[in-house]
Amino acid sequence: MSDTIPITPAGFRALRERYExxxxxxxxxxxxxxSWAAGNGDRSENGDYIYGRKRLREVDRELSHLSRRMKAVTIVDPAQQANRSRAWFGATVTIVDEDARERTVTLVGEDEADATAGRISWRSPLARALRGAAVGDVRNVT
Structure with missing residues (x-):
């Protein structure tokens, strides 16, 4: 899975919804x-026209990015993982640090990572340390 860009079905759905x-x-x-602003005359000092063109370029850039991303990703359904005794893509893991503080994280694709919601990128240092871990395993993360 190191050469593919994994994403959960929910993550792909969010990309597609944003694109649409x-x-x-x-x-x-x-x-x-x-079009309306262009019809108003002088475009050099027309704020609606200037801002609209700038925003249109931003939207087109994001559409292009989303389109390329949706073509490049591989949808991986965590529910279909064969080995659920270890932490792989899509797994939800509870970790405990040396101060006995618990934190629950889910290993997801780069496009759907949100640390505040407990979703960390599959390629982050913490997720790389957790990959393949079973219940009770001790992992060190620098």
Missing amino acids: LLFTTERPRLVETI
């Missing part, structure tokens, strides 16, 4: 605003 929102709602609204 931008493509079907945000972009057409911006094009309409830019």
Whole structure:
């Protein structure tokens, strides 16, 4: 799995929903605003036109990124993992530090990582240390 870019089904769904929102709602609204602003005359001092063009470039850039990302990822369903006794992609793990503080994390793809929600990237240092760990294993993370 080191050469693939894994993502959970929920993560892929979120990417697709973001793409569809931008493509079907945000972009057409911006094009309409830019068209309206262009019809108002002088474009050099037209804030709606200038901001609209800038925002349209940002949206197009994000659409391009999302499109490339959706083509590059491999959907891995954690529920279909054969070996559930060890921590692999999609596993939810409770870790305890040397001060006996517990923390629960889920190993997910890079696109869906959110440390505040307890979802850490599969390629993060902590996740790399946890890969393959079983209940009771001791792992050191620098």
